[in-house]
Amino acid sequence: MRVRLVGYEPDLERVCAAAMRSCYSPHPGYELFTHTSQDKVLDGEKIFDAERIGGLLKRALELGHYDILEHNSITWLAEADEKEILFLMESSKFFETSQIDEKRWLITTNLRVLVELARSTNQLPLTKEMVATLNVAAPIIASSLAIKTATS
């Protein structure tokens, strides 16, 4: 396997959606993040269920408000050459890379960068494989971008 997903934060789509909504709500991000049942009333807020999270993230994609997708990190172990790594590093300030050995690299970025790569016409096979793992870490975003099932 050329690209292997090795790390991402749990509930990262919920985190991004809470961060997005916190900009427009009197309630802070964590209160929104945990607003999952009717037991707790948050004045003026809908329950933060899958439908709500999906709605917020889809809206962010429509509006191009990708910055809210930065509140996370996704890490892969990948076989790549230096040209491919240079391409990644030139494409976004949010790439972090560590060379493991002659062939393998540890690569970390966030959901925003992956969405931008997914929507880019200028993709490498490496970035396509990274984006293809999105449905594991971020199924709602992957579905919105109509990304095929990850092969990793």
Next chain:
Amino acid sequence: MKMASKAILFSYTNYPQLTANLQEAGVKMGKDGMLRHGSFTFDLQGISRAASHQIVRHRIASFSQQSQRYVRVTRSYGYLKPPGIPEDLKVPVEIQGHKVELNLTDVMDLTRQAEEGLAAKGIKAEDARYLRPNAATTNIVMSMSPRQLIHFFNLRCAPDAQWEIRDLAWSMYAGVRLAAPQVFGPLPAASESDFIKKRVAIVDDLVRKGEDGFSGTPPGELFRLELQPTLELVHPVETFVRHY
């Protein structure tokens, strides 16, 4: 309404899981290497706009801050009182020929009334908010990699940092020490500052005392890390870490 500040570490890289996944692939990474690969997300609640202006100077980082345009003052009013301004200290001001003496609470109340008054007269919230003082509280979600956080802590935990951001930085530092001891240790700046060195030792102790409570916290729930009065923060910052 005076607000209590909170620093909630509610999303962060699961380093034991990441390390296990790498080991499965025959890769062993040292602590320094891991600093670049991860993210820590805090919900900072009830902090002043003065502090948030200082926080957003730091990069590479990501921020989502409560909007003053879309969240009206009537739904978000609050302010943080600097401990350096005594409660009873009044200053003389002149308004339309009338001399009055006001304390900080009076001024906060005046700006609130004026902002609400403008809104009541049909002025857009985006314009009325220009009256909001630096003490006005805000909420901000902030994410940084461990490497950037260490840079942030080195600068903002220092004795010459302002009290509010310094208290927040120590609270956040204690939070990451508890959540990810695999990557966060003593601050590099401790070797150059007795102030930082002494406080790092206090955080060490407080985190050690909190470990059992944290590991016993149900998954998904918050653990409250008690820092006061031992850490001698200038103002109260409630510190929480979400347990995975």
